[in-house]
Amino acid sequence: MATGSCDVAVVGGGVIGSAIAWRCAQRGLAVCLVDPDDGRGAWRTAAGMLAPVTELHYTETPLLSLNLASLARYRDFAAEAQDLGGLPTGYRECGTVTVAWDGADLAALQDLQAFATGLGLRSRMLTGRELRALEPGLAAGLPGGLLAEDDHQVDPRLLHAALRAAAANAGVERIRSTARPALSGDRVRGLVTADGTAVSAPVVVIAAGAWSAHLDLPETVASPRVRPVKGQTLRLRLPVASAPEHVVRGTVKGSPIYLVPRADGEIVVGASSEEAGFDQRPRAGAVYELLRDAQSVFPELGEAVFAEVSTGLRPGSPDNAPLIGPAGVEGLVYACGHYRNGVLLTPVTADAVAELVATGTVPELIAPFLPARFDEAVATG
Ligand SMILES: Cc1cc2nc3c(=O)[nH]c(=O)nc-3n(C[C@H](O)[C@H](O)[C@H](O)COP(=O)(O)OP(=O)(O)OC[C@H]3O[C@@H](n4cnc5c(N)ncnc54)[C@H](O)[C@@H]3O)c2cc1C
Structure with a gap:
């Protein structure tokens, strides 16, 4: 793959973006992952609790099903990342x-x-x-x-390193920079890095954590509520x-x-x-x-x-749940807003986004977490 183009460009290489890039590459897609690698991602600070029960809040039951689905995948996910990345994850x-x-x-x-x-x-x-x-x-x-x-728990620093290694071994190309999506009319055409380099891609995934709402999107695009x-x-x-x-x-x-x-x-x-x-x-x-x-x-x-x-x-997001799915512009996908459960939600988010990108179908599991739920709330007052 030449740096100038790929099938999927992922903006943000924290735990979420790295896992998405890895899962997309495993489906045979050419992937580039863009991150400045300046150590500011929340994964460096996170404790790595995988805690659907002790993180249970009375008002957050929709999130519980997603948390449980991700926890159910964790043992295999961590073992696969460790096997294919060649590094431990600290899953305990x-x-x-x-x-x-x-x-x-x-x-x-x-x-x-x-x-x-x-x-x-x-x-x-x-x-x-x-x-x-x-x-x-x-x-x-x-x-x-x-x-x-x-x-249970995982060590997010170890997990992040293992995911990055697994992604690299699966052929993911890394670009060390910040980036913003580039649009042409009403569809995405790729991204532009900090030094102005353009990477063309029919799909761009925004996984830039807390920075996801600050990517210089055109006014016609609803930024994620993060x-x-x-x-x-x-x-x-x-x-x-x-x-x-x-x-x-x-x-x-x-x-x-x-x-x-x-x-x-x-x-x-x-x-x-x-x-x-x-x-x-x-x-x-x-x-x-x-x-x-x-x-x-x-x-x-x-x-x-x-x-x-x-x-x-x-x-953080307005309802403390993530925004995962189409962003309302063809080819643009959001995977952000994971708040206090992003490490826990990494496996299920990566699987869901890879499926969406590869098949064009929104997996049922993420239907309650589509970014558009906030647009609808505004529209209906
Ligand atoms: C104190 C604390 C404790 C936590 N404890 C837990 C826990 O126990 N369990 C749990 O499940 N979760 C926990 N979390 C939450 C978890 O860390 C986050 O939900 C998770 O890290 C989100 O992952 P992410 O990849 O979306 O974002 P991040 O991990 O923040 O990564 C975002 C990445 O995007 C990059 N980026 C930013 N802007 C751009 C740009 N313009 N272009 C390219 N890249 C860009 C950044 O460099 C960064 O690498 C905790 C968080 C904190 C702060």
């Missing part, structure tokens, strides 16, 4: 424990557990004693918690024997906190949630609050080595 079936901080928290967890059970999800309540038996490093006196055996939601995570290190075995989540006096233990003793602590535009500078107060709350749930963290603070931009 470790389960998740959500701890209650006080009696009110415990009651809220019981409600959530009843809701989850009604939706057919597996989880069970734990007494304080069962909690400590499962995770002896937890703070004494926590009144109980919830075990979600099927909420905004940046800043989040900070910390990376700490404990001896493996002292670290938790499960992902540990909780709410300390109203502030959510999580600890995601990797196999090598790294623990990702997160996360803040801030409406701060594209500001990716770390905020001292967020670091303080995360350390304070994490240590009150898991006291041994006070002895951990502080390795890193990282700040990323979740691609």
Whole structure:
């Protein structure tokens, strides 16, 4: 494939764009993937929880089916990326424990557990004693918690590297640049990179995360309804024997906190949630609050080595669900707005977009997540 043309051009090489490029190439399409590789993607900061149950929100049940469909694919997806990319992904079936901080928290967890059970999800309540038996490093006196055996994790940095390698091995061409789609009349004709190089392609997929609404699209095209939601995570290190075995989540006096233990003793602590535009500078107060709350749930963290603070931009959407599908202009496809579940949703998004591009048919699974749902909301008031 010459750089000047391809079958599919993907704008944005985070986890979503890299996986889409890989899946499209596996279908025999000539693919080019454009990303400046400047390290600003949210995948660098993300904890990598694969957590349909413990991320369940009462108002987000449509998203649950997509989350579950993606989780069901994860084991095979990660194994295939590892095999074909030749790099590990850090996928771990470790389960998740959500701890209650006080009696009110415990009651809220019981409600959530009843809701989850009604939706057919597996989880069970734990007494304080069962909690400590499962995770002896937890703070004494926590009144109980919830075990979600099927909420697992992957290391997004490792996954991203494996996906990029698998994509390269499948023939995906990479261009290190920013890019914007180019249109001719009412259809896409390719993209233009930062230095003005044109790449012609009948299909362009926008997978630029939080930046997807800032690609200089002509006024006639509805930009995806995506905004940046800043989040900070910390990376700490404990001896493996002292670290938790499960992902540990909780709410300390109203502030959510999580600890995601990797196999090598790294623990990702997160996360803040801030409406701060594209500001990716770390905020001292967020670091303080995360350390304070994490240590009150898991006291041994006070002895951990502080390795890193990282700040990323979740691609938020008006209903917290992704925008996947045709963008209203022939050949233009959106795959963005994955908000706090983009790592989880990577397999299902990549499969759905590859099918759409290869066959022209919108897979049923993504029908509730078409970008046009927001246009309709505006039109009908
Ligand atoms: C603190 C935090 C914790 C999170 N935890 C989890 C979690 O536990 N589980 C989970 O499932 N998700 C989590 N997420 C969400 C997840 O990281 C995102 O939903 C996911 O990374 C979105 O993937 P993406 O590829 O769309 O965007 P990104 O990962 O942000 O990648 C976008 C890419 O587009 C590129 N780009 C931007 N503009 C252009 C342009 N003009 N041209 C070309 N390329 C461009 C960028 O360089 C970047 O590489 C978390 C996010 C944050 C911030």
